[in-house]
Amino acid sequence: MTNHTDRDNARKLLEELANIPLEQPPSTASAAPVLPPLSQPFSSADDAALWVHQHEREGDREYGALVLLCPDGKYVATTPIEGEATSFDLERLLAYNRETRTISHPQGYRCVGRYHSHPEYAEQTARAHPRYSAEQVKLHLALPSTGDLDIAFKHVDVFKNNYISSDDGSLVGYSIKPQYASGYAGFGLGSTPESKIRRIVTIGQLRVLDSGTVWGGFTGPITADWVLPGSAGQ
Numbered sequence: 001m002t003n004h005t006d007r008d009n010a011r012k013l014l015e016e017l018a019n020i021p022l023e024q025p026p027s028t029a030s031a032a033p034v035l036p037p038l039s040q041p042f043s044s045a046d047d048a049a050l051w052v053h054q055h056e057r058e059g060d061r062e063y064g065a066l067v068l069l070c071p072d073g074k075y076v077a078t079t080p081i082e083g084e085a086t087s088f089d090l091e092r093l094l095a096y097n098r099e100t101r102t103i104s105h106p107q108g109y110r111c112v113g114r115y116h117s118h119p120e121y122a123e124q125t126a127r128a129h130p131r132y133s134a135e136q137v138k139l140h141l142a143l144p145s146t147g148d149l150d151i152a153f154k155h156v157d158v159f160k161n162n163y164i165s166s167d168d169g170s171l172v173g174y175s176i177k178p179q180y181a182s183g184y185a186g187f188g189l190g191s192t193p194e195s196k197i198r199r200i201v202t203i204g205q206l207r208v209l210d211s212g213t214v215w216g217g218f219t220g221p222i223t224a225d226w227v228l229p230g231s232a233g234q
């Protein structure tokens with residue numbers, strides 16, 4: 001029954017999208033990019049993100065991918081592709097109209113998630129945050145940056161799920177509740193990874209899909225009272 005409803009909803013969404021004209025003036029919209037090869041179908045967006053996470057990555061740059069909803073209610077991911085040292089340009093995967101600031105979904109799919117990886121950046125992070133413990137440096141790199149949160153805020157209607165892999169093997173998924181997405185993404189994040197986590201779970205959701213060497217073996221949803229296993233909290 002649930003599967004049926006999911007399928008119907010997905011089909012309805014795709015029908016709606018089919019009615020949106022794709023042609024846009026070349027000056028304001030990027031052409032629809034050719035998507036990298038897709039994964040096999042998965043029953044959840046998180047499983048599709050885990051598939052992306054398991055790919056080999058070079059440690060010195062970011063990688064990006066999309067999670068897409070298919071007409072049959074299943075999810076696929078695009079094979080991750082290399083970006084820059086500290087950024088990944090989503091326009092390599094999605095057509096974006098800079099004038100209206102709207103994203104066009106890839107034809108035949110609905111984009112429901114974006115993935116990017118954070119490269120090895122521990123030394124620079126420790127230098128920028130001299131009071132962080134080694135564990136906090138790892139946490140910092142496993143979490144969305146303020147810029148990442150800004151994209152999640154601005155495109156809350158498209159990116160129901162946001163995923164980040166870190167070089168320490170962590171994979172987290174996070175989402176922002178639409179009613180909180182109109183403000184400034186940097187507000188209330190505090191000055192530690194723990195305070196940022198508390199803010200994210202207040203305005204949305206954060207879940208650990210792969211603990212790596214970051215989350216003390218924990219996987220699952222993070223709650224506001226979460227403390228790093230083995231730490232005294234703060």
Ligand SMILES: [Zn+2]
Binds near residue numbers: 116117144145148164
């Ligand atoms: Zn990032």
